[in-house]
Amino acid sequence: MAHEHKLEIFRGLVKFKSNITKIWGIFTFLSIVTIIEVAFGITKPDFLTDNTFLAMKLLNWIFIILTLVKAYYITWDFMHMRDEVKALRRAVIWTVIFLICYLVLILLIEGDYIFDIYKNGYVKFDF
Amino acid sequence: MEATVAKTDTEEKTWGGGNQPLRASYGKMMMWFFIVSDALTFSGFLASYGFSRFKFVDAWPVADQVFTHFPFLHGVDAPMYYVAFMTFVLIFSSVTMVLAVDAGHKMQQKKVIFYLFLTIIGGAIFVGSQAWEWATFIKGDFGAVETKGGKILQFLDTDGKRVAIRDFAVNIPTEREEHTEKNGVWYESEALAQTTFSYEEVKKGFLANDNLLVRIQYKDEHGHQIVLSRDASIDKIKNDGKLIVEGANLRHNEYGTPLFADFFFFITGFHGFHVFSGVLINIIIFFNVVIGTYERRGSYEMVEKVGLYWHFVDLVWVFVFTFFYLV
Numbered sequence: 393m394a395h396e397h398k399l400e401i402f403r404g405l406v407k408f409k410s411n412i413t414k415i416w417g418i419f420t421f422l423s424i425v426t427i428i429e430v431a432f433g434i435t436k437p438d439f440l441t442d443n444t445f446l447a448m449k450l451l452n453w454i455f456i457i458l459t460l461v462k463a464y465y466i467t468w469d470f471m472h473m474r475d476e477v478k479a480l481r482r483a484v485i486w487t488v489i490f491l492i493c494y495l496v497l498i499l500l501i502e503g504d505y506i507f508d509i510y511k512n513g514y515v516k517f518d519f
Numbered sequence: 520m521e522a523t524v525a526k527t528d529t530e531e532k533t534w535g536g537g538n539q540p541l542r543a544s545y546g547k548m549m550m551w552f553f554i555v556s557d558a559l560t561f562s563g564f565l566a567s568y569g570f571s572r573f574k575f576v577d578a579w580p581v582a583d584q585v586f587t588h589f590p591f592l593h594g595v596d597a598p599m600y601y602v603a604f605m606t607f608v609l610i611f612s613s614v615t616m617v618l619a620v621d622a623g624h625k626m627q628q629k630k631v632i633f634y635l636f637l638t639i640i641g642g643a644i645f646v647g648s649q650a651w652e653w654a655t656f657i658k659g660d661f662g663a664v665e666t667k668g669g670k671i672l673q674f675l676d677t678d679g680k681r682v683a684i685r686d687f688a689v690n691i692p693t694e695r696e697e698h699t700e701k702n703g704v705w706y707e708s709e710a711l712a713q714t715t716f717s718y719e720e721v722k723k724g725f726l727a728n729d730n731l732l733v734r735i736q737y738k739d740e741h742g743h744q745i746v747l748s749r750d751a752s753i754d755k756i757k758n759d760g761k762l763i764v765e766g767a768n769l770r771h772n773e774y775g776t777p778l779f780a781d782f783f784f785f786i787t788g789f790h791g792f793h794v795f796s797g798v799l800i801n802i803i804i805f806f807n808v809v810i811g812t813y814e815r816r817g818s819y820e821m822v823e824k825v826g827l828y829w830h831f832v833d834l835v836w837v838f839v840f841t842f843f844y845l846v
Contacts, residue, residue, distance in 0.1 A: 411621050419614045423607065428601040433845045441742055452846050459841040463834055470830045471618045480541040484551050492697070494560045499566045503573025506628075508572070 397488075398474050405450045425458050522838060523530050549826045554831045556609065557793075565842055568782045578670070578736040580775030581744070583779050586654045605648045606836065609794075613833040614639025620825050620826045628808065630755025635805045636831065642798040649791040656783065659766025662714075663773040664721060666759040671775050673734045674725070675746055682731060684763065687724040688716040715764040721763055725756055731809045736775055783843065790839055793832050 399408045401418070408414035432440070432454060440451040457465045475479055539550055572579050582599075589597040619634035660786045662684035664672040674682045725731055733752035734744050747755060764773040772780035804825050 409806065412618065415614060415621065419610065420662065422610055426606055428843070429845060430599055432600050436583075443818060455841050457846045459837055462837050464836065466613065466830055466834050470613055470833075471827055473619075477540075477542045480543055480548065480551065483541075484555055488555055488558050488562075491559055492566075496566045496569065499570040500573055503570040503577075505831050506574045507576055507640075511577075 396475070397472070401469065414469065422462055422465060425462055429455060429458050430507055544820060546824055547820065547827070550827045554787060554827065557831065558835075561786075561789070561838070564786050565838060568786060568842065571778045571782065573601060575656060575776055575778070577738050579780045580736075580772075581742070585656070585774045585779075586652070586844065587660075588650060597735075599844060600646070601652065603644055605652075608641050608645050608648070609833050609836050612638045612645070613830050615641065615739050616826045616829045617801065620819075620823050623813070623822040626814070626819070628811065628814050631808050631813075632805070635808060635822070639798055639801050639805060642794055642801065642829075646791060646794050646798065649787060649794070653784070653787070656780070657766050658767065659764075659773045659775070662716075662763060662765045664718070664760045665762050665764050665771060666754065667757075667761045668759070669777075670736050671764065671773065672760065673744075673773075675732045675734050677730045677732065679746070684716060684724075684765075685722050687728050687731060688720045689724040689727065690722065691717070691720050705835060714765050717764055718760060718762055722756055722760065724752065748837075786839060786843070790832070790835055793835065797825075797829050797832050800831065 397411045397414070398416055399411065400406065401408075401414070401421075406417065409415055432451060436451065440454070441449050443450050445453055467485075483517075543551070584598070585596045586602060587596050589595065589601050615634045615637040619631050619638060620660035622634060622779055659675065660683070661681050663674070664684075666672060674687075676682050676685065729749065731752070732749060733755050734746045734747050735755070737745050739745055764771040766773060767777075767780040767783075769781055769784065772779075804821055807813060807821065808819075815823060
């Protein structure tokens with residue numbers, strides 16, 4: 393069935409000779425991303441934790457974006473989503489993305505609201 | 520061209536069956552949609568973690584200060600290194616799994632056996648590491664005092680280094696009568712675990728050491744937890760402290776709010792259970808490969824299906840790693 397693999401990553405910037413070299417290439421890439429994440433997690437540079445963009449620390453933006461990058465390459469190349477037809481790809485990915493975005497939005501807004509109540513209202517820490 | 524025969528034209532057309540618009544076999548497609556539902560379960564957990572964290576965003580524990588241990592390195596401050604190691608183990612086992620799938624496509628039985636074996640080993644190492652991480656977290660490190668309001672007070676010396684309660688608590692000899700069920704109101708039995716020191720012993724030791732300070736759960740604008748002055752520390756311990764907490768469980772957590780421990784146990788536990796069942800499924804498929812089931816069947820698609828599950832477990836860990844240990 394899906395024996396033929398698409399061997400290009402980074403929008404055709406890198407093209408591997410075989411599926412096996414592609415796997416090792418992806419592994420190298422994921423390792424580098426993880427090492428960057430861990431390095432930032434241990435050092436936590438001040439200018440990244442003190443500055444925010446859209447109410448979130450720059451450091452957290454970096455972590456979340458790198459996580460999504462890793463998730464993309466795991467799904468696309470390890471799980472072979474790149475080789476599936478467009479319909480299957482969209483049925484799986486967009487379903488998950490829409491539902492998760494909705495859930496996260498609702499819950500985080502609610503959590504932030506309760507935080508404000510605790511802080512500005514007359515409610516004890518643990519009620 | 521049989522002009523006289525009426526054909527309904529259904530046999531080979533869209534509704535005639537045998538049509539695969541997604542070009543995936545039934546099993547593989549259903550594995551994908553199982554993964555969709557499982558991804559939603561995990562995102563539900565992680566989103567509720569985010570909800571609770573946003574509720575107490577100025578008092579949430581910093582993961583760097585919680586997970587600082589590495590096996591065989593006692594007393595060495597090694598934040599995150601072990602989790603990073605676990606992440607690499609899982610990514611690498613994903614690599615061996617995808618290599619097994621690739622070998623399956625080429626019908627190379629020996630290679631599938633070899634790579635599946637490595638995958639199982641990687642999964643076992645990960646589950647073992649997870650157990651070690653749990654044990655370290657449950658056992659705790661420095662100990663802390665819990666206040667009447669349920670907040671955590673930790674101890675530092677004047678250089679800003681953590682001090683364990685066992686290092687300064689004074690032993691007060693007391694007789695302790697064991698509480699038995701028959702004497703209790705409503706037949707309450709004694710608490711299962713007793714802390715090593717009583718609150719009075721820690722308080723006495725704290726008052727006797729002038730270089731000890733209290734660190735509270737709340738953070739300043741840079742995200743560092745606030746350290747009280749000596750006077751404020753004494754005031755806090757004398758008036759607000761209630762009991763000693765050593766380690767973490769579902770009710771008390773020496774590192775901060777108990778919710779952190781609850782979510783840690785629940786989410787990493789659920790993920791660890793997925794890894795565990797993934798290892799079991801891998802073992803079953805491994806033996807099927809060894810006895811040549813898929814060789815006779817002429818297709819190694821089963822390896823591909825469990826491979827999807829295994830990669831999904833890795834994918835979830837990528838998110839758990841970010842939201843528990845990094846952010």
